[in-house]
Amino acid sequence: MKTLYVETTPARFLAVQALRGLWPGVLWSRLSTLQYREMTPPAPPAGWVHVKNHQGGICGSDLHLIFLDADLGVHPALLPGSTRKYLGHELVGHVLEAPPDSGFKPGDRVIRQMRTGGGSCLAHGLEPCGPCRAGHYHQCERTGLPDSIGGGLSDELYLPAGGLMAVPGDLADAQAVLVEPAACAIHGVLRAPPGPGETVLVYGAGTIAYFVLQVLRIVCPDCRITAIAEFPFQEDMARRCGADEVWLAHDDLLARTAERTGGRVVTGRANRRTLLGGFDRIYDCVGVAATLGLSLRLARARGTVILIGVALKPLTLDLTPVWYNEVNLVGSVSFAVEEWRGERIRDYDIAIRWMREGRLKTEGFVTHRLPLERYREAILAAVRKASSRSVKVVLEMGKG
Ligand SMILES: [Zn+2]
Ligand SMILES: [Zn+2]
Incomplete structure (x- = not known):
């Protein structure tokens, strides 16, 4: 698995913050919180789906993590979770392997519909907690749920079936990668x-x-x-x-x-x-x-x-x-279930419906497409908008 992640251990966090004034290159170094690795992924929990990622968008929240524009004392940073944060939650890919009862089969095109930091009861197929039962699964109160292995800025990833959603055939990858935002x-x-x-x-x-x-x-x-x-x-x-x-x-x-x-x-x-x-x-x-x-x-x-x-x-x-x-x-944060004109419907379903109807347009959104290996260029294009004129920067991993 080729993957881009942030290791948010206090030691790395403080080292980068202390050094980068003198040595801006520390961000791209081995000491950095930001890591690009080609590695054998850890074994996923039983029942998870293995996905080949086609492309992943870089989100502002990824950039906050990459550039450590963050404070370890804020509420979300204090919730339990892995110190390794795989970057990227806007993605489209296809299923490589899936358990028979998962609702997915190899070749199905999918997007991730799971909040970062471990998802929710619904993503993991667990008995819903209070917020999940009410449709507010982005505010799930379970803690310690395992997050996906790999993310949108990885060439493959593993996640629970409930954290995935099938993409209709008439929705192009270029649209599907923008469903999350x-x-x-x-x-x-x-x-x-x-x-x-x-x-x-x-x-x-x-x-x-x-x-x-x-x-x-x-x-x-x-x-x-x-x-x-x-x-x-x-x-x-x-x-x-x-x-x-x-x-x-x-x-x-x-x-x-x-x-x-x-x-x-x-x-x-x-x-x-x-x-x-x-x-x-x-x-x-x-x-x-x-x-x-x-x-x-x-x-x-x-x-x-x-x-x-x-x-x-x-x-x-x-x-x-x-x-x-x-x-x-x-x-407001991420996405959930809405009451919309008499319908109880997920934001994802509304987004896909409006994209298919041509009411939500995506032309001109993706300004930069770069292969995963050129992640540094991609990250810099995403932050240096004045010179790059970027809107959405997407990393591509190919479909093979
Ligand atoms: Zn985002
Ligand atoms: Zn929950």
Whole structure:
């Protein structure tokens, strides 16, 4: 198995953090938390499915792990789990071997539909815990469930049958590899969907934000949607995905929001400014202190901010809008089961349905395709967006 993983032992974590100021190359060295190996995989638990991976997308959360943009004291880092994190959870491949009662057979095309860090009762075919029973299997309360062996950035992997999903024949690999981020975007929008005619802001212009824009257009055709991009090259795609207008992050966002929503900019002490009025609803698809702090500021009183982007570390930001303006701050993570227009349906099923119907478009999402061995180039393309103009970077392992 050729595989890319992060070894999050405190010793490696601290070594890389201490050394990389002087020696940036430590990240690619043998001392690093990041490891690329060709190895014999450990024996999988009985009943697991063996998958040949075709391609895997690099997600922002993979990049946080790779670059140790993380804190070992945050809630998810304190939950039990293996210190070895196989990178990549957006993938499409085919089954090599599967137990007869697994529901899969060799050759079936599959995607992973299992949260990272061990999945859930449902993925492992266990008696469901409270959250799993309610369909919130992304919040499974079982601990110590074994995660997949290998991930999306490996050429093969092993996982329980419940962590896989068959791909319909008319869904191309290029679409299937994007089902996971599409499902995350659907879950994010359905956590707090807009009402008719609302003014909506999508902060960010990457894979998740582009899907959020498309989902908003489906859920609320008459909403007025603004997107904030970091770079000019992202504007066109944001428009094609449904934004009525696109601003750049360095624009005067308070003034533009006031103008857009009928609000008012107020200048206070030391010429510092704030806003009265603002957007009804804001989806922060970046999730760093600057974007979340500003999102709370750009929401109207009693408006809603949905946090979709993830930070794996504590943030310092002004939370006063949450109490003073009674702004609702709603979190969102991965995907689950939704109540959607009278249907109880998985985000994955909605994503696949909308892709097949042509309502969720994926053209232009994958900007870089590189073989697994060129992972360094791929990772750098994913982080250096200004020069690479990347949206989604995909590592390819071939189908053979
Ligand atoms: Zn992801
Ligand atoms: Zn559970």
